[in-house]
Amino acid sequence: MKKIMLILLCTLMMVPSFVSxxxxxxxxxxxxxxxxxxxxxxxxxxxxxxxxxxxxxxxxxxxxxxxxxxxxxxxxxxxxxxxxxxxxxxxxxxxxxxxxxxxxxxxxxxxxxxxxQNEVETNPVTPEENEATQQEGSQSNKIEEKSEDQNSAADTVEKTDDQKNDSSTMLTTVFIILIVIFGIVLLLFTKKKKN
CATH class of the missing domain: 2.60.40.1220 (Immunoglobulin-like)
Structure with missing residues (x-):
């Protein structure tokens, strides 16, 4: 009986190290x-x-x-x-x-x-060039926004995978503890029947 209690105590002490x-x-x-x-x-x-x-x-x-x-x-x-x-x-x-x-x-x-960028413009810009530059800038902003959205989606998938790994580790640990407890209870129950 003392051996069983010692095994149970050691198992419970190891659980935090498995989780973290x-x-x-x-x-x-x-x-x-x-x-x-x-x-x-x-x-x-x-x-x-x-x-x-x-x-x-x-x-x-x-x-x-x-x-x-x-x-x-x-x-x-x-x-x-x-x-x-x-x-x-x-x-x-x-x-x-x-x-x-x-x-x-x-x-x-x-x-x-x-x-x-601390650059001084040396060439005067015509209104047509200025408008073309603004259109290019808005297109590059749209492309950059799409890239950031894709990157954040990939990061979310990565975080979800890490959370799944952590939760599966936790579930495995809990499952092992439950098996050990069940085994101890079963052992104690069979000893009482013999007596």
Whole structure:
């Protein structure tokens, strides 16, 4: 009887470690959906638990990977230094980490760089050129909005997948606990019948 109670106690003590074993993104700079208006020199991702050295990230614009000078892991943080100033536009940080439990996790962070250009116009603009420029600008805004909508939809799918993984881990843990409890009750019940 004492052995059974000890096993049950150990099982219940292990449940929190099963549930919180997977690391998740806590904060980031830049954050999801942020509009960056100043020169960005470093990307910093902070996670809920320590991460392994195998963790990495890519900075992507228009499907092209932009090289980072150095990617390093320090305890709970994944950091990357940006080699040269970023041009205006939409960017995606694609990260892949390995948590303390060895479980790989990946995700994306979408942000936009929109730094004011301090250029003085040297050529006078005719009304026709100005109108053509405004039409091109509105078309590029529509394309950028569609791209952001697609990116946010992909991010939502990624978050949903992470939530499914967390809930399936929780369900598995609860199921194991229920089986152990059922086994203990069944064992105690059969011992009482023998007596």
């Amino acid at each position: 074993a997977h690391s998740s993104l806590s904060t980031s700079n830049p954050s999801e959906g942020q509009v960056v208006t100043e020169n960005l020199e470093q990307i910093i991702l902070t996670f809920g638990t320590s991460i392994e050295e195998l963790s990495t990230m890519d900075l992507v614009k228009d499907g092209n990977v932009i090289p980072l000078e150095g990617i390093k892991v320090e305890n709970k943080q994944l950091m990357g230094t940006i080699a040269k100033p970023l041009e205006n536009g939409a960017y995606i940080i694609q990260w892949k980490i390995v948590g303390e439990d060895g479980h790989p996790i990946k995700g994306e962070i979408n942000f936009v760089v929109q730094i004011a």
